[in-house]
Amino acid sequence: MRNSLRFKVALFFSVLTIALLLAQALGVRALAEAQEERLIAALIRDDMTNVLKGYQANPALLPPFDVRMNGYVSGADRESVALPATVRNLPFGTHEIIIDEREIHVAIAPMGTAGTARLYRVYDFNIYEKHFKEVINALMGGTGIFALLTIWLSFGLSGLLVRQVAGLARQVKTLRLGESAPIQPGKYDETELAGLVEAFNDYHQRMAGMIAREKAFTGNVSHELRTPLTTIKTSCELLEQDAAIRGKSRARLQQIERAADNMRELANALLMLAREDSACEVEPVAMAKMIETALTPFADRLAQKGLQTTIDIDGDLHVMANRPALAIVLSNLVDNAVRHTDRGGLHFRYAEGWLSIEDTGPGIPAHAIPHVFDRFYQAGSPDASPAGVGIGLSIVRKLCERYGWPIEIGSEPGQGTRVSLRLPAASRT
Template identity: 65%
Template sequence: MRNSLRFKVALAFSAVTILLLIAQALGVKTLAEAQEERLIDALIQEDIGNLLQSYRSDPALLPPFDRHMNGYVSGGARQPVVLPAAVKDLPLGTHEILVGGQEIHVAVAPFGNARLYRVYDFGAYEQRFKQVINALMAGTGVFALLTIWLAYALSGLLVRQVGGLARQVKALRLGDAASVNPGRYDEAEVAELASAFNAYHQRMSSMVEREKSFTGNVSHELRTPLTIVKTGCELLDQDDSIRGKSRVRLQQIERAADTMREVIEALLMLAREASAEHQEPVNMADMARTALAPFADSLAAKDVEAMVDIDPGQHVTANRPALAIVLSNLVDNAVRHTAQGHIRFSYEDGRLALEDTGAGISPQALPHVFERLYQAGPEEARASGCGIGLAIVKRICDQYGWAIELDSELGRGTRASLRFAPTPASDAS
């Protein structure tokens, strides 16, 4: 799943800003709490100093002596607080303790042979301080949400020219003379990217034009001799003196010329990326028999049986010449690697399968069989091929959206299965 550049920029800005806001809020909170404690300590020290001085100058102001606390307890809190017995063991200084779930401060100071316990209640002050801190944290959350919106808006300004360039590139069609105008962009990086794309687009357009010219020339040069062969076969077919094996050979030549013409058409369509065009219902049983026909002599010489177990009325929607190339290469591969047994076509659950009882393919070689110029199997079988048949099969299947799979086991044979792309008219009988 790809995210847009704008989303990534906004996410980065938002994350960095929110982290800074959180760090700032936590820092302010920590600093404020520390300052609060310092302020309370300063107030207590000033108050306890004044209190001791007043008690020394006028002992009548002293509170009653508390024998349990072994000292004087001065209640600076609004409500009287009963100190726990453990307070008398506290060292001199200021302490925070909990009494009845309430946080209070107790200042312990020496007074003659006894101690003076001064109680302070800053609860109201601390409550207001907490409210201020909570308001600060809530404000940080609001600013974080605002940051997300601002970051998304700002990222739109930053990547707007990249988005404009992407829309212009998308609008271009390969082979068009039009190009992107770098002068429309005031950002140096985007203008440089536009210039680089223009150079690449021009090279690709030139390449496409050369390919179109080449395929047009190839089409003309190949169709001309095939037309001559086809015409000659039709004329010879009218000659009654040609009989027996000679007429069979003539028919084979005519079928080979038709097959070659279909192969040329399919290869030219692949070169021109015309994948979705020229599709029609084709009879699977007829296609299988046509693919096996050129190999009849080779199969007979090896005593290998060719079987077509397909319903005669089974049709699929496909490009006939392209399918003929695929089946021809699969059959050729099966014939070269099968010395005995059978080669069998079948069709079930929307999948065309070709099984053989040949030598099989090793598990190490199986992932590479569709690679161009890769050859697997015995040395004699490799010598009769050039390693591009299955590569062409894979290219055609990818072009038309067909799924091709090979399952094989050494010594037991290979199964090639072909599932066609779903179409409204596919698998119509």
């Protein structure tokens, strides 16, 4: 799946902005926490200095001596905190301990002239830290809200940024060769889009000229090629009525007539492939009748080889197809089967949406099956004279691709070949 340009622009701006917001929020949080620790350390340091000076100036202010702690325990707050016995083993300085799931700061300093006693000063900053955490949480919550707002704004701004690209895409979709004027670059503000419009207009003009030349060429080919072929066909039909032409001369006359028919079918196929709108021309086609019509030009060759044809298809079956294209495909497939089959016959059947054409020929080697649809490829023996130019199956594949007809070939040497063509059946009313 492809994402739109607007989505990509919005996603880029959203991710970039959210990343910057998160980095800023985390940086502010880390800085605030570091400043908090420095502030607490400064408060404790100043308070301890004042307390020690006060106790030294007036020892009567000292709290009662705690034998368990081997020192004096003083609280900076009115609420007294019972220190665990393990605190007496801590060195002098400020420490953080957890008491009743609260973070307590304890400052330890020597007392007395000999320094044998210790002073424990207890500080409880839980209320302050609680307010601090609330501020931090509010900051992170605000960052989340700004992130959502950023996503909304990114999609809005991206729509403004790509609106002209979307407009150009709509104009290109509706633009048909020869049916509308070129796109005006003056409608676009961005320099890059104006350059793109000019490049597209140039490409559009060159394509229009090429298609015009191609139409003229195909029209000339259609007239200049069909006219002599019709003349050859008519002359052959007149000469066949001459009883004086016998033997090899009549056989060669029939060869000329078949070659003219093949040339006419080839010209029709190439002209159909050159038509852009032919893929839309589909109609219900009687499958059995189409096969009978495709077999008619090969009646003499089938009789000469003694080949039997079996059409195992319901006469009421209709498929949705382009009639001329299907006729060309069937003609080429039948011609290929008749050419390579010397005994047995051809079997046509339709089942589960697939038309199968089976012959009893020598089959196709496994290494040649992937290449049978290649242009000018012939799978016959190199010593044998080629019966065609090797573009029949190539045209078949191109027509099948044009009309969406999957085609498959299955073959084994000595057991014949089966060509399967998927044709959707027409719904019955």
